[in-house]
Amino acid sequence: MKLDRLVEPYFxxxxxxxxxxxxxxxxxxxxxxxxxxxxQNLTLCDExxxxxxxxPEKRDFSLRYTEDIKLVALFDPSVKYQLIETHGFDCFxxxxxxxxxxxxxxxxxxxxxxxxGFGNKVKVLEPDDIxxxxxxxxxxxxxxYI
Numbered sequence: 120m121k122l123d124r125l126v127e128p129y130f131x132x133x134x135x136x137x138x139x140x141x142x143x144x145x146x147x148x149x150x151x152x153x154x155x156x157x158x159q160n161l162t163l164c165d166e167x168x169x170x171x172x173x174x175p176e177k178r179d180f181s182l183r184y185t186e187d188i189k190l191v192a193l194f195d196p197s198v199k200y201q202l203i204e205t206h207g208f209d210c211f212x213x214x215x216x217x218x219x220x221x222x223x224x225x226x227x228x229x230x231x232x233x234x235x236g237f238g239n240k241v242k243v244l245e246p247d248d249i250x251x252x253x254x255x256x257x258x259x260x261x262x263x264y265i
Contacts, residue, residue, distance in 0.1 A: 128141075
């Protein structure tokens with residue numbers, strides 16, 4: 120799907136484990152976040168633009184993407200730097216059992232895919248519905264190999 124947009128970029132932001140460009144979309148006549156990995160065939164335009172005042176509610180990304188899923192998981196110490204790369208140095212507590220990770224997430228689907236990428240190096244402790252969905256996904260994966 121090809122969408123042509125003319126955007127007045129204001130800043131880049133690292134949020135939800137990805138880089139975004141925040142800017143004013145001239146097609147939609149509104150402020151938007153554009154995920155960098157999804158942008159293709161970018162062209163730098165010669166014309167300039169006057170800076171617009173960014174409404175405070177457009178700057179507060181937590182209003183748009185609430186982190187309603189509160190994950191509590193125990194990670195193997197061998198994946199410490201993977202956690203740091205995506206969520207920073209303070210995202211876990213080192214315990215005798217491993218790395219205790221507690222963080223909010225916006226998308227259940229993204230969370231489950233992310234967790235499955237750690238294989239047996241993570242154990243979800245909470246919430247229970249995510250535990251069950253991980254078990255179900257693991258069973259479905261196993262069925263492909265039986």
